[in-house]
Amino acid sequence: MTGISIAMMIVAMIIVWGGLIASILFLRRNPEVVGGPHEDPDLVLDDEQRAHQAHPTRDT
Template identity: 70%
Template sequence: MTTSAIVMMLVAMVVVWGGLTASILFLRSRPEVTDGLHEDPDLVRDDERREHEPHPFRDT
């Protein structure tokens, strides 16, 4: 491998692993809060209504 190829490989490794490390540290400091489901009641009502309708199909 040439020197330029090794340097580019190291740069790519730093970018990838650095991004991974940064995202892990960010998620550890600010975890996603999942206290429960906070769904819009209108959307829930629409989903329950669609459960009882026949599945749409195409006749192509």
């Protein structure tokens, strides 16, 4: 491998692994809360009503 190809490989690895590390750190600081007390009651009601409806089927 030439020096340029090694340098490009290192740059690509830094971008990929750096993005992974940055996303892990972001999710640790800002976790996604599901089902918490801040959930919109109208959306919860819509979800409960939709759960009791029959599943749509296709005739094809």
